[in-house]
Amino acid sequence: MKELDSSFDPAAASKFFLSHGHSGWLGLQYRDHGETWVELELPWRADLLGEEDRHVLASGPIVSMLDMASGMSIWVTRQVFAPVATLDLRVDYQRPAKERSSVIGRVECYRTTRSAAFVRGIAHDGDADDPVATMAGVFMTIAMDPRKMGGGNVE
Template identity: 45%
Template sequence: MNRDGFDIERFFQIARAVGHGKALGIAYDQSGPDWAQLTMEARDELVGVPADGIVASGAIVSLVDTCSGAAVWQKLDRFEPIATIDLRLDYLRPAFKGDTLVARCECYKMTKAIAFTRGIAHTGDPERPVAHVTGTFILRP
């Protein structure tokens, strides 16, 4: 729990129980003052290329977008509305059904109105990423 009572772990317990978080199965893993790490099991429902078992890139985009936003909340040390302005994903290799995807993102710069993030998604080896991501978020949209 952060200084003002923002508990990211509790937030993701709730987020995983409803809507988009429930559908994707995004789970909290760990966090620090300006970063967050989330996981997502690559289930059958997330496969975009059934013949090869390749996870749909949209599921990976959702994972890293959510993780980037969580990193912003960690840096803010509180929950408040934010919105993704820009998200760039460099998709480096596929993830497959049965993989556990791990996203780790950090909020490395913040102004009064904008937060900047970067991170990776991988399947267990950060030295062999599935994707690199950079994001820009507006605070209090």
């Protein structure tokens, strides 16, 4: 029997991840990746404004983009898709994005342990040297489906 290739391909996976659920509704788009990082884009849309009188993307969708890029950076670093849970995600805003501008999020997974992954990244609107926000996070990696661990009926 031929063994399946278990390496995680964020470009291929994004076709599913970024077309369903919250990420799909936001319209997140895959841009690029490396061995430990993933880059996504949040396109500007009028219904994602933070303030009615300013044509600037709200902070919530930017945080969602960074959270998704974080998970994908963990999967590309570990070369396998496995569930992760956000334990801590800190986003520090330096400035608002430019009006009517998409925001790009690039997140790197810089350390993994048996049960945790550590990420850092930036969000920018075209100039990575002038970030809209910086971020850092810690994710718990889930090795086994807790519903199948016994000791109780979880439904």
